[in-house]
Amino acid sequence: MYEKELEAIQKAGRWRKREIYPSDLVDFASNDYLGFANDAKQMQKAYELMQSYNCYAPKASMLVNGYHPIHQYFEEKLCELNRFEGAIAVGSGFLANISLIEALVRKKDRLFMDEEYHASGILASRLLDASQVIVFKHNDPDDLQTKLKQYQSPSRNIIAIEGVYSMRGDIAPKAIFDIANQYEALLIVDEAHSSGVIGDNLLGIFDYYKLPIRPNYIKMGTLGKAYGSYGAYILASSEIISFLENRAKPIIYSTAPSLFDTALALVNLKKLYTQKERFIAKIQKRQKLVQKILGLELHSLILPIAQSSNQQALQNKQYLIQKGYLVGAIRQPTVEKPILRIIPRLGEAKTHLKAMLELLNSILLT
Numbered sequence: 366m367y368e369k370e371l372e373a374i375q376k377a378g379r380w381r382k383r384e385i386y387p388s389d390l391v392d393f394a395s396n397d398y399l400g401f402a403n404d405a406k407q408m409q410k411a412y413e414l415m416q417s418y419n420c421y422a423p424k425a426s427m428l429v430n431g432y433h434p435i436h437q438y439f440e441e442k443l444c445e446l447n448r449f450e451g452a453i454a455v456g457s458g459f460l461a462n463i464s465l466i467e468a469l470v471r472k473k474d475r476l477f478m479d480e481e482y483h484a485s486g487i488l489a490s491r492l493l494d495a496s497q498v499i500v501f502k503h504n505d506p507d508d509l510q511t512k513l514k515q516y517q518s519p520s521r522n523i524i525a526i527e528g529v530y531s532m533r534g535d536i537a538p539k540a541i542f543d544i545a546n547q548y549e550a551l552l553i554v555d556e557a558h559s560s561g562v563i564g565d566n567l568l569g570i571f572d573y574y575k576l577p578i579r580p581n582y583i584k585m586g587t588l589g590k591a592y593g594s595y596g597a598y599i600l601a602s603s604e605i606i607s608f609l610e611n612r613a614k615p616i617i618y619s620t621a622p623s624l625f626d627t628a629l630a631l632v633n634l635k636k637l638y639t640q641k642e643r644f645i646a647k648i649q650k651r652q653k654l655v656q657k658i659l660g661l662e663l664h665s666l667i668l669p670i671a672q673s674s675n676q677q678a679l680q681n682k683q684y685l686i687q688k689g690y691l692v693g694a695i696r697q698p699t700v701e702k703p704i705l706r707i708i709p710r711l712g713e714a715k716t717h718l719k720a721m722l723e724l725l726n727s728i729l730l731t
């Protein structure tokens with residue numbers, strides 16, 4: 366029934382297939398930035414934490430009977446560390462973006478979204494009236510300002526950006542936060558790739574720019590990346606959290622987030638925070654190694670290497686697999702131009718990173 370469509374995908378070199386890779390490959394492809402995914406001691410701690418309760422499954426929506434003390438404990442910890450007034454655990458980052466954009470942008474409001482915002486936000490924006498959605502150039506405060514001047518709503522204006530962009534690894538400029546404040550706009554920041562990776566306390570972009578938290582700021586974070594688990598959270602003013610509880614369909618009509626995954630993120634967050642200096646030093650060492658070998662300055666733990674075609678991206682990925690290293694080959698339509706997406710994650714030894722970067726350098730030079 367879909368032969369023609371599949372054929373077209375294949376011809377364009379855009380064929381995707383889920384695969385189980387050999388476990389002995391050195392993993393520079395995953396978003397598990399800090400290496401928690403293989404930390405058996407943390408898994409044990411989460412298991413012990415769960416054993417202190419007598420219910421192990423979320424059972425229902427959080428608005429029925431699925432809200433569990435472990436969710437509450439996790440939300441309180443997030444509020445305390447990030448200095449936001451309110452928090453809510455959400456099933457995944459994808460659902461969190463759908464929740465925020467679909468629920469917060471009401472009929473007379475306008476959404477100003479960075480053109481490279483995550484696919485989940487773009488999908489959610491299609492649920493709105495097309496005239497409500499204004500896309501601005503990637504990380505371009507001037508374009509945002511021009512568009513706000515031209516299209517701002519007398520009702521609410523909502524800006525959506527990422528802290529660290531998932532494909533380029535670049536950081537949103539501080540000027541965007543200033544513009545949001547100047548226009549009294551709500552600012553949604555997707556911190557999927559910045560929480561746990563940037564800032565003096567590894568809390569993400571608000572921490573990185575040392576920003577005092579204001580009622581117009583909304584932070585979304587995922588648990589499937591630096592926090593080494595699965596799920597997501599939203600931090601905002603208590604009023605916005607209440608509104609989401611009352612209006613966001615993925616929160617109201619979906620089973621509450623997994624309890625074990627929340628417990629695992631909680632124990633990982635505690636370790637990350639109490640050992641932040643050690644983690645920061647390790648992140649910086651990896652960034653320095655990339656600078657030394659490839660001459661590229663990294664501000665996050667995402668290293669994109671431009672490729673001339675989808676085929677070249679796949680061939681280079683395959684070549685690196687043969688040498689024992691797994692990296693991501695990201696092609697259109699996920700990105701405009703294909704890249705190798707390399708994550709110099711803490712879960713792999715620096716000696717492996719050095720060897721892989723040297724190999725990469727030799728590919729790039731030929």
Ligand SMILES: Cc1ncc(COP(=O)(O)O)c(C=O)c1O
Pocket residue numbers: 457458459460462483485527531555557558587588589596597
């Ligand atoms: C920037 C960004 N936002 C949201 C998501 C979705 O998060 P989740 O995987 O928890 O659904 C991702 C990727 O997974 C992402 O890269």
